[in-house]
Amino acid sequence: MKTVETIAGYREIRSQLYEPIGFVPTMGYLHEGHLSLVKRAREENRTVVVSIFVNPTQFGPDEDLKNYPRDKQRDLYMLESYTDIVFLPSAEEFYTSGYNSWVDIEGITDVLEGARRPGHFRGVATVCTKLFNIVQPTRAYFAQKDAQQLLVIKKMVRELNMPLEIVACPTIREQDGLAMSSRNTYLNQEQRQAAKVLYKALKLSEELYSDGERDANTIRRRMTELIEAEPLAEIDYVSVANAESLQELDKISDKALVSLAVNIGRTRLIDNVVLG
Numbered sequence: 001m002k003t004v005e006t007i008a009g010y011r012e013i014r015s016q017l018y019e020p021i022g023f024v025p026t027m028g029y030l031h032e033g034h035l036s037l038v039k040r041a042r043e044e045n046r047t048v049v050v051s052i053f054v055n056p057t058q059f060g061p062d063e064d065l066k067n068y069p070r071d072k073q074r075d076l077y078m079l080e081s082y083t084d085i086v087f088l089p090s091a092e093e094f095y096t097s098g099y100n101s102w103v104d105i106e107g108i109t110d111v112l113e114g115a116r117r118p119g120h121f122r123g124v125a126t127v128c129t130k131l132f133n134i135v136q137p138t139r140a141y142f143a144q145k146d147a148q149q150l151l152v153i154k155k156m157v158r159e160l161n162m163p164l165e166i167v168a169c170p171t172i173r174e175q176d177g178l179a180m181s182s183r184n185t186y187l188n189q190e191q192r193q194a195a196k197v198l199y200k201a202l203k204l205s206e207e208l209y210s211d212g213e214r215d216a217n218t219i220r221r222r223m224t225e226l227i228e229a230e231p232l233a234e235i236d237y238v239s240v241a242n243a244e245s246l247q248e249l250d251k252i253s254d255k256a257l258v259s260l261a262v263n264i265g266r267t268r269l270i271d272n273v274v275l276g
């Protein structure tokens with residue numbers, strides 16, 4: 001495994017890499033969820049490239065960029081067995097002084113995470129464009145856990161004719177159902193127990209749906225009641241939306257994305273399932 005810290009350094013070795021190239025963009029502090037993407041990339045490609053970059057432009061002014069968890073040595077150790085190249089660019093090189101070029105994907109970024117975190121998806125789309133331009137992968141791997149991010153990236157690649165395939169990978173969960181996330185490390189023991197309520201609410205939506213419920217308002221209401229019964233949980237949103245357009249539904253007739261954002265203490269957790 002080789003580490004590369006500059007764009008020029010990566011460009012120097014790019015022509016020597018065997019194709020197809022599988023790419024996993026990350027912000028580090030890796031967990032089993034990231035590793036599942038890296039392992040899938042390993043199975044499907046001759047070269048695996050992973051980037052670790054805590055992208056400042058996707059954090060809002062009130063979001064804690066400085067305290068985002070980081071552990072480079074541990075990340076490199078975890079990647080060692082599956083990865084050929086780890087790309088670790090610097091913010092200074094990615095966003096030079098006077099930087100002014102942005103990628104804005106409209107429509108599906110106005111709702112859910114995009115509505116609560118203005119500028120977030122502009123930062124994500126911009127950094128992914130830069131990473132795709134530099135790494136030049138055959139395929140890039142993204143988790144269903146960040147469902148809206150996945151849709152934004154797919155739309156961007158399709159509409160801007162980027163020459164790569166986006167591979168969606170299932171959410172990896174702890175034994176009790178909590179979706180793996182670097183943010184879980186912020187939870188104390190009591191909050192960690194309370195965080196189980198996210199998956200319980202999503203399971204409830206699946207049960208209601210398989211019992212024949214198609215009224216989206218009923219599903220939202222039942223999920224909301226369940227979460228409100230957990231004293232440490234504070235709902236940001238509970239959504240039942242069309243899985244492509246992300247518009248809220250009254251009736252479920254096609255695929256629906258059930259997603260939620262819940263604050264447990266000061267930690268904001270998101271999760272989702274797809275119905276139908």
Ligand code: PAF
Binds near residue numbers: 053128149
């Ligand atoms: O999902 C993430 O970790 C980030 O949003 C990504 C895709 C690496 C871009 O910074």
